[in-house]
Amino acid sequence: MKRILIAAAALVALPAQAQGPASWTTPTAPFKVADNLYYVGSAGISVWLITTPQGHILIDGGMPGAAVQIEKSITELGFKPKDVKLLLATHAHIDHVGGTADLKADTGAQLVAMAQDKAALETGTYPGSEDVKALNFKPAKVDRVIRDGEVLALGGVKLTAHLTPGHTAGCTTWTFPVTDQGRKLDALLYCSTSVAANRLVSKTRGPQYPGIVDDYRKAFAKLKTLKADMFLAPHAEQFGLDAKRTKLGQGPNPFVDPTELQTRVAASEADFRRDLARQEEAAK
Template sequence: MKRLVLALGLLACASAAQAQMPASWTAPTEPFQIADNLYYVGTEGISVFLITTPQGHILIDGAMPTSAKPIEASIAKLGFKLSDVKVLLNTHAHFDHTGGLAELKADTGAQFAASAGDRQALESGKYIGSEDVEAFDFAPVKVDRVLNDGDTVTLGGATLTAHVTPGHTAGCTTWTFPVTIKGEAHQAVLYCSTSVAANRLASKAKGPQYPGIVADYEKTFQRLRSLNGDVFLAPHAEQFGLVEKRARLAAGGPNPFIDPSALQKTVAASEQAFRQALAKQQKAAK
């Protein structure tokens, strides 16, 4: 009965949320290996990553409200057991990255760890500051472990570090972790996001999306400029050139996901877009 109620809730959220979303966000795609124990199991347009270990696996993000079953199918297609997923993580509490988490948690029995700043959104299933917009809703998911900046998650020899980079959401979390590619050690960085998206930075009528959001963006840009990583990953496929890199990887040669300059290029472009959006919203607010 609980599973039926959960499924009905997911469908209700999905019907509204997916109405005007890009088709690629829900389109299934073949899973593939990026590094020795790092796999892509997301949809065509929204990333979900699987980190495998001898003691169980870590799954990062849940994509859209209807994406749980395709994610589970991708895990199985790679030859891994769903029951071996022991930890669920999240980059940020927006429906297009958390929509499948409640179902994935129920199906795997995994423990869910997420930032303190996003806990309210995750457990309410709401876009904080836009709680009245039903299209942003997703199935609530209970946080089993609350993470703060600098906390680590360890399983089977794999250790991920949480870097809280707020703005896009109050608890937006960028993850770093070591990976091995062809016998060489690399540092992966899963960038949370710094886009403005639907956020209000300045609004005379409603106020900001949440108190202190502009200051959070400013601190996050500064923080990300000091972060290092040469395997760049992101929540949306277009944010890290997934389609092109995947094709190049399949063709052989150097692993295209190794790109030491990608993070800083992305952050610089996003900061410029943020300043333009802030100026536009501030002008409108006057």
């Protein structure tokens, strides 16, 4: 969590051509996580492919320029980018939707987003920090707006959208079933609850957006009610991607751990409280 906070904060201070940590744009070979769930992101930024007989679902779009590599990864796995029918997002920040507009143009897929992140996606800006041009990305038109608890269905797969706001106003945690070695499991793709570059309190500029502190608290409360056999996240370090990937095929699936969600949420909530205390002290 600390590495993500530092990286995101550093990105705010960099010029327009900033690309963030090298891992965010470093290609890595795609791989299978469960029966119809695949990783097609970079070394540091997650992008997820869920395949179905009626077309595929892609969650997140990586950094600007990532579409080419993501599409290459999809092809290497034996699938066609043109068969992607739904584009989803965890949250509308440059490192997770920077390539979404290109992916939409290339695949013709429908872009679906939580109502509270629609404006950010369609303007390509970081709400509350619109003046920080380093955080801008290519805007993309949202084809379908969803709300908390809404279910998307394609080819027999159902994904539930959970609004877990704070990191962005429309931060969306996705839950969906997966099958691994004949076992039916519940997967959860966590949006993020890190503070990163967000202003929780500020004497000069105000919070990143009105109600952000209460939103974080709502997100933690909701995440504590959820369960997951498989915890996934937008940044590699948020769920130990490298270590798990190394262990694939050497025994039980290392991505399966019913305790990880609540362990990660507890750690993030502790980080949030420390960040809030620091910002409150600085604002005095």
